[in-house]
Amino acid sequence: MKIPNINALSIRALIKTISLCFLIAMGVTALCWSFGGFIDYANIAMIFLLSTFLTALAFGRGAAVVSAFLNVAFFDFFFVAPLYSFDVEDLQYLITLAVMLIIGLITGNFVSNLKEKIADITRRASMSLALQNLSQGLFKAQNIEQVIATSLTSLQPAIKAELSMYLLNEEEIIIPQNTQHIEQVMAIMDGSVATPSSEPEPNLGGEIFIPIQSDWKKFGVLLAKDLSPFSKKDGREQFLQTAADLIALAVLKLQLARSDEASKVEAATERLRSAILSSLSHDLRTPLTKIIGLAEEVQSKAANLDVNSNHTLTTIANQGKRLSNKINNLLEIVKLQTQKPTLEKAWQPIEEVIGTSIKYFSSLFPYRKVEISIDPEIPPLYFDEVLMERVIYNLLDNAAKYSGPDSVIEINARRRKEFVEIEVRDYGSGFTKSPTSLFKAFAKGDNDSVVGGLGLAICKTIVDSHGGTIWAENVADGNGAVVVVQLPLISAPNFDLDLE
Amino acid sequence: MILKILDGMDLASGYAGSVAAAISEIVKAPPDLVVLDLGLPDADGMALIENIRRWSELPILVLSARIVEHEKVKALDAGADDYLTKPFGMAELMARIRVLLRRRSASDTLSPKFQFGNIEVDLSARKVLKCGEEVHLSPIEFQLLNIFLVNKGRIMTHRQLLKEVWGGRRIESNHYLRIYVGHLRQKLEDEPARPVYLLTEAGVGYRLEIE
Numbered sequence: 001m002k003i004p005n006i007n008a009l010s011i012r013a014l015i016k017t018i019s020l021c022f023l024i025a026m027g028v029t030a031l032c033w034s035f036g037g038f039i040d041y042a043n044i045a046m047i048f049l050l051s052t053f054l055t056a057l058a059f060g061r062g063a064a065v066v067s068a069f070l071n072v073a074f075f076d077f078f079f080v081a082p083l084y085s086f087d088v089e090d091l092q093y094l095i096t097l098a099v100m101l102i103i104g105l106i107t108g109n110f111v112s113n114l115k116e117k118i119a120d121i122t123r124r125a126s127m128s129l130a131l132q133n134l135s136q137g138l139f140k141a142q143n144i145e146q147v148i149a150t151s152l153t154s155l156q157p158a159i160k161a162e163l164s165m166y167l168l169n170e171e172e173i174i175i176p177q178n179t180q181h182i183e184q185v186m187a188i189m190d191g192s193v194a195t196p197s198s199e200p201e202p203n204l205g206g207e208i209f210i211p212i213q214s215d216w217k218k219f220g221v222l223l224a225k226d227l228s229p230f231s232k233k234d235g236r237e238q239f240l241q242t243a244a245d246l247i248a249l250a251v252l253k254l255q256l257a258r259s260d261e262a263s264k265v266e267a268a269t270e271r272l273r274s275a276i277l278s279s280l281s282h283d284l285r286t287p288l289t290k291i292i293g294l295a296e297e298v299q300s301k302a303a304n305l306d307v308n309s310n311h312t313l314t315t316i317a318n319q320g321k322r323l324s325n326k327i328n329n330l331l332e333i334v335k336l337q338t339q340k341p342t343l344e345k346a347w348q349p350i351e352e353v354i355g356t357s358i359k360y361f362s363s364l365f366p367y368r369k370v371e372i373s374i375d376p377e378i379p380p381l382y383f384d385e386v387l388m389e390r391v392i393y394n395l396l397d398n399a400a401k402y403s404g405p406d407s408v409i410e411i412n413a414r415r416r417k418e419f420v421e422i423e424v425r426d427y428g429s430g431f432t433k434s435p436t437s438l439f440k441a442f443a444k445g446d447n448d449s450v451v452g453g454l455g456l457a458i459c460k461t462i463v464d465s466h467g468g469t470i471w472a473e474n475v476a477d478g479n480g481a482v483v484v485v486q487l488p489l490i491s492a493p494n495f496d497l498d499l500e
Numbered sequence: 501m502i503l504k505i506l507d508g509m510d511l512a513s514g515y516a517g518s519v520a521a522a523i524s525e526i527v528k529a530p531p532d533l534v535v536l537d538l539g540l541p542d543a544d545g546m547a548l549i550e551n552i553r554r555w556s557e558l559p560i561l562v563l564s565a566r567i568v569e570h571e572k573v574k575a576l577d578a579g580a581d582d583y584l585t586k587p588f589g590m591a592e593l594m595a596r597i598r599v600l601l602r603r604r605s606a607s608d609t610l611s612p613k614f615q616f617g618n619i620e621v622d623l624s625a626r627k628v629l630k631c632g633e634e635v636h637l638s639p640i641e642f643q644l645l646n647i648f649l650v651n652k653g654r655i656m657t658h659r660q661l662l663k664e665v666w667g668g669r670r671i672e673s674n675h676y677l678r679i680y681v682g683h684l685r686q687k688l689e690d691e692p693a694r695p696v697y698l699l700t701e702a703g704v705g706y707r708l709e710i711e
Contacts (some may be wrong), residue, residue, distance in 0.1 A: 260706040285587055292588070292590075293588075296590040324587045355700060356700045385703050389702045393565065453710040
């Protein structure tokens with residue numbers, strides 16, 4: 001049996017209870033008295049017992065105890081001989097009184113226990129129902145505002161405290177904004193304060209802050225402010241914690257759905273871009289193939305062509321190939337600038353890619369002389385073969401454009417401590433524009449060839465993505481120009497060649 | 501236009517504008533060679549290659565745009581025999597077609613002896629001569645040369661070469677391949693940095709051109 005705390009509040013309550021039971025006992029006495037001798041003692045005792053029982057039912061344990069004592073007193077005073085005194089004549093009545101007291105106390109206690117249990121169960125049931133509603137509501141919620149709304153609606157009926165909730169919305173701002181608790185909420189979110197769930201003071205009512213979080217991230221705070229000072233706390237903290245966990249799950253689900261959405265959009269955009277690039281690629285190249293093919297066909301079929309016509313056809317074919325190259329550059333720079341270049345790097349000797357670049361160049365410029373000088377000390381480098389071929393080809397193409405048809409183009413590859421330098425040198429007129437501006441897309445060269453300006457920009461993009469540098473300078477005394485590509489030497493992993 | 505070139509080569513040809521039509525044509529009257537443009541509208545040239553390869557070894561020549569190297573590699577690994585990059589010249593197309601058709605007809609009468617430039621190779625005797633002098637090749641180098649000769653004129657992807665020489669091991673690292681090709685070039689080519697026979701096709705593989 002719980003002993004209530006004795007303090008100012010309790011004493012006042014005690015007095016209230018005593019007065020109440022006094023009045024009840026008086027009422028019962030008056031009732032029985034007015035019936036005069038029609039009711040037997042035994043029955044009067046029963047009626048008093050009944051009133052104790054009912055008091056217990058209506059007013060709880062404390063009242064039941066008081067009522068038991070008071071009823072016995074009244075019964076004794078008003079109905080047990082000698083009347084109007086607390087003396088007891090017949091010892092039998094002593095037993096009656098004692099039993100009455102005992103029964104009163106027991107039933108009173110029992111009834112109030114029961115009452116408390118029922119209240120407890122009802123409360124728990126209502127909490128369960130609230131959590132169920134919360135689950136359903138969260139499942140349907142499409143955004144953070146809805147989460148907050150449905151949570152408060154579902155949870156509030158089950159708990160006698162003022163509930164409020166704060167969550168991070170999509171832009172990572174706490175909503176709702178207007179709150180006197182914002183500082184404490186921010187403190188919890190920062191993690192600078194561990195859950196400051198203050199101990200509820202019996203007289204003052206307390207505030208409980210419950211963070212809404214998943215393992216690694218805080219989404220918000222659930223706040224319960226107690227309204228009535230004496231309300232029971234049983235199961236409240238756990239209820240709120242469960243609610244907070246459910247809400248955290250819902251927020252997590254929303255976040256995942258959002259990022260899923262975002263990556264779907266990104267993937268779709270990617271696919272569209274690739275599709276456009278490849279269809280453009282195809283549509284531009286097919287006519288070119290025809291042009292080149294037909295020019296060559298006429299050449300081979302017409303055996304008696306004069307030199308001029310023959311030359312014209314060769315030019316047509318060559319120009320077709322060069323146009324195709326320009327298209328490559330264009331499409332490549334679109335690709336490189338709109339998507340992160342997916343480099344397929346591999347360890348390979350620099351000779352190979354220089355060789356293939358020269359071969360391709362020679363097929364388009366068959367009369368240009370190219371001299372190679374490659375330092376044998378250069379170890380394998382880590383780079384994307386296709387892209388680097390494009391770089392070297394573009395440099396050769398550039399050199400060819402700005403130098404006379406009889407002048408030599410040199411490619412040199414040297415090792416410089418932690419770098420490898422590949423330079424393309426021509427003996428032409430040199431750069432007139434400032435060398436750095438050449439590497440910007442669409443920089444105009446001497447002949448105002450705009451599309452040519454793409455070549456160097458592509459080189460820069462590719463070289464940059466390999467962690468290298470590219471620069472251009474004029475050779476001293478106006479004897480041409482040189483473009484240098486510098487690539488870092490990364491130490492190759494140990495490839496064991498023991499595979500014989 | 502390709503049809504005209506084929507006419508010029510005295511070859512009969514058929515034409516299909518879509519993968520679906522192509523499949524029915526090929527099944528109806530199996531040709532000696534298929535030229536497939538990878539830019540076909542109804543998607544996957546790759547599906548056509550895989551389809552054909554399920555029931556035939558007939559040569560497939562693939563045409564593709566230059567920018568998508570991995571597409572070519574995919575086609576070759578799926579079973580295509582060779583490829584041409586658009587735009588290409590007539591001569592190249594004719595040369596490739598000739599190589600593929602010849603492989604097809606001559607596959608049972610191969611000689612172990614090859615001669616190109618100042619190089620002589622005898623595959624059965626395992627001897628290689630350059631300018632009359634014997635060149636020593638390690639077993640792997642020889643095996644590589646062997647594979648190239650048997651597939652001469654035809655593109656071999658890195659993956660195919662790695663598989664032929666090293667079996668299942670290390671199929672991902674092209675580095676070994678490059679080193680050995682480098683060795684072969686050093687030993688056989690006059691100017692290793694500017695190979696004439698053992699050609700690199702960037703991003704795809706290698707081709708031995710000894711015509």
